[in-house]
Amino acid sequence: MWIDPKIIKSFEQSATDIHRVYSSPLGWIERYGQDFVLVLNEEKQKERLLEDLLSWCCSQGFACKRVFLKKRYAKNEKSLSNRLHLIHGRSDLPMRTVCRENGLLYSIRFDQGGSAGLFMDQRQNRMFLRKRKVDRLLNLFAFSCSFGLCAALGGAESWNVDLSQGCLEWGKDNFRLNGLDPAAHKFWAMDVREALKIFTKKGIIFDHVVIDPPTFSYGKDSGEFSIVRDLDSLLEKVFGLCSKQKATLFLSTNYKRWNTKDLFLKAKRVAWAKSIRVNFLHYPVSLPDIPQNELPASCWIEVGSP
Structure with a gap:
């Protein structure tokens, strides 16, 4: 289920650009400013959800700079599960950015394991x-x-x-x-x-x-x-x-x-x-x-x- 546009508006009013945009039994999608993290429970839905995310961003007027994947289905493979994988966007962009939650600034890092920095x-x-x-x-x-x-x-x-x-x-x-x-x-x-x-x-x-x-x-x-x-x-x-x-x-x-x-x-x-x-x-x-x-x-x- 995609987030209601009214909720997005309330996040904008509270100076928040760190939040979920999608949740389902397949997993969920997190937003960090213009970057997104696709957290998946199974591999086979990756391409469809990536395509859906890009379409959703276009419909909402959101810039989507990059998309990272977190593989929850690879828990027994530490080299796979304990980091984020870039699956869309330029690989030469900085792996660190700054985002907001309720007006506070947080350092967001996509190269430090399975979490970007804020739960x-x-x-x-x-x-x-x-x-x-x-x-x-x-x-x-x-x-x-x-x-x-x-x-x-x-x-x-x-x-x-x-x-x-x-x-x-x-x-x-x-x-x-x-x-x-x-x-x-x-x-x-x-x-x-x-x-x-x-x-x-x-x-x-x-x-x-x-x-x-x-x-x-x-x-x-x-x-x-x-x-x-x-x-x-x-x-x-x-x-x-x-x-x-x-x-x-x-x-x-x-x-x-x-x-x-x-x-x-x-x-x-x-x-x-x-x-x-x-x-x-x-x-x-x-x-x-x-x-x-x-x-x-x-x-x-x-x-x-x-």
């Missing part, structure tokens, strides 16, 4: 964070630091932790694009679990924490991370770093076996074991361009004293 299914959660009063944010599994950026623009001290130094440098670029000095914030390239130990030892406290981990990851030095196995211990350490007055925790996952209720109950169980009170603060908000059943499980949780 659009978290759009409303980024907006929610921008409206919060934040003093010190801990952004775990930061990737390109979009949550850290949203908090920093509101005056927060942003602490971003990710295993990849490259992703954190990407995040620093996003800060600079929006007029922020990265030197005024923290970017830690290390395993999240090790960072939490350091924060605990040093007694560093946060009033907002973002936890949006991969379902599974592996680092050469840090070993395996599994959300199923490691979430409880992660939450236990995070609750110990939350401000005693009041703190906010954002918890999210794409692990398909868990829904929003599951996430909150897991957090509640860990909190109660530490005599910490938690309340559901904000439910997930539907997005106009992404089907509800494809959104990650997520919840905003208010963390307080007993």
